[in-house]
Amino acid sequence: MVRINFKRVSTVAVAIALGMLAHGRAIAQSGISDTEIRIGMWTPLSGPLSLLGTSTRDAVKIWSDDINARGGIHGRKIKFIAYDDAGSPQEAQAAVRRLLTQDDVFMLLGGSVSGSTLPVRQVIDRAKVPFLASISSNINLMQPFSRYLFRIYANEISLSEHLVEWAVKDMKSKKPAIIYTSNDYGIGGYNAIRDFMRKSYGIDFVAAERYNPNDQDFSAQLLRIRSAGADSILVFSFAAEAGIIVRQAKELGINVPLFGGAATATPLFQRAAGDAARGFVAVYPLPELTETSTAPAVLAYRKELEKLYPGGMPAGRPSEYDFLAYTAAKTVGQALERAGRTLDREKLVQELEATRKFDTGLTFPISYTAESHEATGRASIIQVGDDLHWKMIQSSAN
Template sequence: MTRSFGLPQFVALLVLAAIIWAGFGIGVNTIRIGVIAPFTGPTSIYGISMRNGIRLAADAVNAGGGIAGQRLELVFADDANDKITAAEAARNLIYRENVKLVIGTVSSDATMNVQRVCEKARIPMLTSVSTNPFITRVGFRYSFRCLTDDTVQASELASFAVRTLQLRRVAILHDSNKYGSMGARVYAARAAELGQSIVENVAFDGGTVNFTKHLESIRPLNPDGLLIWGLAQESGLIVRQARELGMRMPVLGGDGMAPAAFLDLAGPAAEGAVVTMPFNPAKGGQTAKAFMERFRGTFGSDPDSFAAHGFDAIHLAASALRSSAERGIPLRDALAAIASYDGVTGKGGFDASGNETRPVELARIQGGRFVPVTGQ
């Protein structure tokens, strides 16, 4: 089954949505969707971006008549990037707020806690940010993801590093959390298959600001390239400090380096870095163009991958709700039936395990912009 969000009336709906802002309060003629993400703390840049995309999409759905006349009502919960808080938020949304579906969250640790709560309650969970492969590969029937996971991202990056950049000796510096550890592990495994040597593999804790010790352990090894698998704040500091230490090798990274915050922190040191690019506006055609224009007009900035995937997540939820708005198994089955869709992030779909089927693209940072180098 193929669903399309690129309808002719899409632009008109967004214009109307600028007038009709979602969230008029609780009513019987609404369908409630829970959204869990960090809206405070260091990782809030991801949660806020995701929330903005979600709000814009809900506005468009409601401006178009909602779901059989029922408006989407968003219920937000701040998990502050804490996995225990995330699980508590999921329970509150399901058992007190009576949401029919949960979207979230950002960190894989928190998302895995949320999915356990949702699985037990038979409430679908759709993540538009978390990339740990196990989220959709451990047998949970109510878990779905609408972006490419770390297996796809890290494997593609390793292939590009070997076949295109011809890097033979790479050092890895990664966050010690599930996101960083998984990305580093997948990259190293694929690199070994392709004959690339990993000369060093160093973990750092989230929140670290001085990476001199980590980088000094790598510098004497003189690697051809440096893979960083972490979030924007730490990754930006690593790149800047590496250049200050005279380390000039090519830099590689995952989608944690996709936000503008990475470019802001790294500055000119980011130039030339190659990163995974889950959102290429060119792939979404006119639908993506309309989304970007409305996003800029509403929030005063360009949307990133997290906003775009949040936007698509709401439209996926709305598509499933149009097939069945019944809570539990029927809604889960309606979501699972979406084998393909056209979103602002391009053509995607769910496989049998609820995982995104879309391939990932890569981009090189040039002139402070992400310029696609694959999938064009």
Template sequence: MRRSIQSGHGFMRAAAVLIAAAALAGASFRAAAEPGVTDKEIVIGMFAPMSGPLVAYGLDPARIAQTLYEEVNQKGGIHGRKIRVVTEDDKCQPNPLVAAVKKLVTVDNVFILHGGSCTAAVTAAQEFITREKVPLVMLAASGDSGVFPPTRYMFGSFMGTQRAHAAGLTEFAAKTLKAKRLGVIVHDDEYGNSSLATIRSAAERFGMEVVAVERIPLNISDVTAPMLNLRAAKPDAILSGGYPAPSVLIVQKYAEFGMSATPIMLMMQGVPTPSVFAKNVGNEAAFRNLYLSWGPNDLGDEALHQKWINLYKSKYTDREPGGFMIVGVPPAQAIIAALEKAGPNLTRERFVEAMESLELNSELMPGPIKFAPGRRDATRHENVVKFDGVKVTRMPGVYSWNGMDGNK
């Protein structure tokens, strides 16, 4: 009997060892099955316009992001894993972008996606990203349609959505310019609709009256009539939500029609590089009373700006980085912070949860980089700068969108 009991105990011990080994094997299998993650590396799929007319919106931000990843690797990686980046050229067009995303996910088996500089192109991949449950952290894209309504796997708008820029400038007009009557010129598309709804809501909140609204097409070549209508309305300030080419026309007519006594405010989307914008406008009178919304803190802070320029040039010497280079820094910082926060047992779902609970302070941003389960826009705080055609001066204070407007 004693031998039988001992044999039973031996069998149980052996069974326990087998069960434990099976559990460990299962755990190892699950870890190995997580795409883009091994004991030694994390694979990130990056896509951006790396060639063509919009290359400045993608190449420089992508390069500075990769530089930050390489700095992490030099310090030992994240929980012992080095970051490896696989890059694709999306040309800022929907079809090439979707093709790039599908290749990165299904062929290269990346862990997460980091990319996209043009919102319309990024949103074309939203269905695939949602179906495959692969997290995407946008590179430079900041349009409303990428983050409203929020979806689980897409994070972006690190430079501020149209709502953030429109609300920030409206608040600036009310609090700093002491404007009571606001004139508005925006596009007749989704960008314009969202901007206008936010401006109206913010103006009401600050006790301002929107006295004139002009809607213009994207391909407009003459803004004479809308600018004359704005002048006739006699606003205390003008808020422009145009893309770069129409913004040049707007400011040219603003100067030509002798409107420079009235402050004009432009959203960041219309002036990606202030020096180039000034050259295209070609009229000093246009910059006597001109303000821009601006996401990062580098504009007007030469030491901070030069710090990042120098980091870029320490690795890349083939080109002078454009104004959009800095846009690539905050999303890379957020990814690095979320990977750290997700811990060593890394999965896509843990990464999403880490991003959702992220509240990251960066020297480059006027407010925290912050997400939540029902929020996918990274920042709601904006700087405002005065631009005289040569010099940029950051205005005191930070201006923000409170998350409530006529878009809901």
């Protein structure tokens, strides 16, 4: 039998641990060399949320390939490292740790859905590594304020405010009802909308119905809404569920206008709702529709994306996450250009904060200050037309 000398083992273990600690510190210092800038990403590349992640990764890849083909930024090429978190918080934590310690990235870009971004927020803040988020719209990502965290589009509160304004001011709804999902997205959204509606218009929901994620029958909730005499229904849920809700509402003879949060503003919604989708209104974080827009910037991006998929464009692409991530990458690019050859993370933060009305033509213009790292509060209102495609009906001025 082998005898183990515990004293020696523990000494060795302590030494290894210290060594790893020192090593971790030593490498997590710069993220750049004379010839490269390492940019890291964790994002859902597999699983049900993979559309978001693959869009985000492809966009940054298109940008970095383009930069590198032109010789890099101030002599440094972009080394882009992306890991799959499958939308899981645990995988996200592992991936971020790896990016920060092993890969020693200079900054993080894109990120994951709110559920897999909020848990790593503090780690990133403590490591003082800049992170520009292009997927998560959760208000808590930016609260409390961190010098290192930036977001590329309107947060869920701003988005919801646009929606309420549209429902109450434009649709003249006096007795709105809401149906929302029991998770962070639904409950957070519900609370924010309720407060905003009370404060700005003195109106309360006549019915506020909650359901559980994975529910597939909503008749009880819809009947309560019907009994309450609602004159409009806000569907604050993900596209697939919203599709069932809209259909079941019509099947129960509910004919009031239905409208939805940003999560329903995707072509998936019509695929889930079928014909019942017609007339549905949603808030949308971009000034251009990804599917149908013919804006020059949109056409140019689509062409680049087609090069990545010579066999044919995957369904639903380019998505809004393509545009958001591409704008995020370009926002970083212009900040790096201005920062010059002598570069560190603090300097990148300063230059990002100096970004004013930076416009890629794909999203609303990006502005940051030292006090606000929310790029914009603007949003659009879109509606499903008779041909079952989304149509732009209103784009906010500010």
